[in-house]
Amino acid sequence: MKKFSNLIYAVLPVLGVGALIGVWTILSLQEGTLIPTPVETWERFLVIMTDPISKATLPVHVLVSLKRVLSAFGFAIVLGIITGVLFGWYPRVKALLSPIFELLRPIPPIAWIPLLILMFGIGEVPKILLVFIGAFIPIVMNTQSGIESIDPMLIKAGQSFGCNHRQLLFHVALPASTPAILAGIKMALSSGWMCVVAAEMIAAKQGVGFLIVRGQEAGDTALIVSCMLVIGVVSFLLSAILTKLEGVLCPWQFKKTK
Amino acid sequence: MAVQKNKISMKNISKTFTTRTGDVSVLKDVSINVFENEFLVILGPGQCGKTVLMNILAGLEQPTGGEVVFADGTPKMGDLGIVFQKYYIYPWKNVMQNVELSQEVKGVDKKTRRESAQKYIDLVGLSGFEKSIPRELSGGMKQRVGIARAYATESDIMIMDEPFGALDAQTRYQMQEEILKIWEKKKRTVIFVTSNLEEAIYLGDRIILLGGSPTSVKAEYIPDMPRPRNYTSKEFLDLRNEIADNTDLAL
Incomplete structure (x- = not known):
């Protein structure tokens, strides 16, 4: 029985993805549609892996985007955890500063783009700042709520x-809220990744967001879709890495598999 | 019995909680003397305010009336050994780190505090499990960590708030035997709270029965039986019936 159930759980995800590709194929074969077929998308993907667009192949574009995300991410983690701890552990600091945070928090990160471009131009700085904004907020919120919800x-x-x-704080509150903080970091990573793509779509010479816009300008839907899928896969991989990290940092949360 | 030295006096302790629907009086004029190195059991039905009384004793809550007087001066936080019902050992610390915590936060150097913690880990029978984390331990073992941690404060007063309440019956019997062995080896003043009548008679030098609403002291019993006590002896059963007749039903 166990074997059978294992088999089922191995087959079901494949079936799900298979169904998606099936629907995609049917839609892409309709007359007059702009949707590229899965085969066209795959072939386009293989081409951009080796042939540069704007002086860079796809892996280079991905690395450019990743570099922006990760450099902002370091700051967001450190400052986000510190801010969250201040809010969660020191009521006076919270009373003083959290109204500002609550006011800025609901602004979608991409709404900052015009201002950031006017202030800092179209170089790396505005993109990194945007990712920082997108990543900082969920880390602060999760750290704070993690600390505030500890069993008294x-x-x-x-x-x-x-x-x-x-x-x-160091012996009890921080370790007790580590799972919540890590959940915040996970959210921050996907939020930061979305922000970088958005920033690159508006003003950039390299990066996956730039590639998508290039596809739009050239009417190259296969390029757009293959980049979208790459964005999804990269985000999935980053999240998987963090899940592994969770097991290392909070072993008490998980059953030991012996 | 030799003359007993008074260790703690709870004098007319009262506690009233203010709620939305008005004041609720939980404890009223509770006066209990605790003697040095005795194993005192405080017995009361569930929800009668035993934990509130223990928190007041431990300095974690303030009484609305009365006072607690310690013969050797009011202890600071960290000067009492407390064992909690739901263990409250820290899941992110291993056994050693849990036991040494009270010394660590006092700034005792690592070597000294580890040696001392090891002594108590051995005392509760957890030698070899120093590096285990709580989730790898059974309920009984977790509470052994709780007991070692309380002992490691080097306090001469141990407050145990229904420490075996979360254990299954079999483990509970084992732990009752165990706690007496530990106490015989390292005499401390123990205040042991329970709602379990047999447990009270099995363990106590004296039993203080709480009851009424608001809760106050109803009676005191001295089980005059040598240890280890036999649950099925006539004396045991007689005392059990006597106390049972005087006990309120759990709320």
């Missing part, structure tokens, strides 16, 4: 063993 008895136990406020 865990805190009381720490107090009863002599922890002061700062020791409680």
